Amino acid sequence: xxxxxxxxxxxxxxxxxxxxxxxxxxxxxxxxxxxxxxxxxxxxxxxxxxxxxxxxxxxxxxxxxxxxxxxxxxxxxxxxxxxxxxxxxxxxxxxxxxxxxxxxxxxxxxxxxxxxxxxxxxxxxxxxxxxxxxxxxxxx
Numbered sequence: 001x002x003x004x005x006x007x008x009x010x011x012x013x014x015x016x017x018x019x020x021x022x023x024x025x026x027x028x029x030x031x032x033x034x035x036x037x038x039x040x041x042x043x044x045x046x047x048x049x050x051x052x053x054x055x056x057x058x059x060x061x062x063x064x065x066x067x068x069x070x071x072x073x074x075x076x077x078x079x080x081x082x083x084x085x086x087x088x089x090x091x092x093x094x095x096x097x098x099x100x101x102x103x104x105x106x107x108x109x110x111x112x113x114x115x116x117x118x119x120x121x122x123x124x125x126x127x128x129x130x131x132x133x134x135x136x137x138x139x140x
Contacts, residue, residue, distance in 0.1 A: 002028040003109075003139075004069045006097040007079035008089060009034050010041045014079055018136050022077070029077075030069045033062050063093065070100045075107035077139065078129070080114065088112040095120050102127040109139050 003022055005015050015035040022029040034044070048055040070076055078098060083089035090098075090110075101108050108129035114121050132138040 001075055002030070002073045004030040004066070004073040004076045004097075004101075005032070005035070005079060006066075006070070006076050006094050007081075008041070008083055008091050008094065009039065009044055010083055011079050011081055012038055012040045014081065018077060018079060021136055022139075030073060032066050032069075063096070066097060067100045070097055070106065071104050073101075073106060075109060076101045077136070078108065078110040080110060080112050086118075088114045088118070090114055090118070090120055090124060095123065098124065098127055098129075111136065 005018055005022075007015060009032070012035045015031050016038075019029040019031055019035075034040070044055070044059075047058070076097065078090065078094055080088045080090045080094070083091075088111075098108055108127055109132055110124070110129040111132050112134050113131045114124055118124070130139075
């Protein structure tokens with residue numbers, strides 16, 4: 001299966017680990033370009049503070065490129081670890097990527113079930129994802 005990995009750029013290491021794991025299981029795994037280049041949250045924060053126009057331009061290109069990866073895949077894997085005190089974090093970009101997958105009838109795997117109190121809980125649940133109970137090993 002061809003699987004595009006989605007999640008916060010805070011989780012670049014975890015994305016690369018998931019890619020290796022999926023490929024060891026015979027899947028093809030696609031990463032966000034930021035993860036391929038090891039450009040984590042710090043890189044983006046610095047770029048944004050120095051040159052917002054450049055930041056916005058690069059971010060726009062990267063978003064479109066990742067949407068294309070989602071559309072070309074059989075499924076997406078959302079890595080939603082805890083972030084900044086928020087359990088099972090799904091941010092705005094990841095929610096958009098899930099929306100693209102949903103619109104194109106792709107299977108959606110989510111690592112951790114979001115909290116009922118999460119602002120996007122209803123939207124996530126309405127896409128009927130498969131929750132993996134915290135382990136990529138449960139993906140099949």
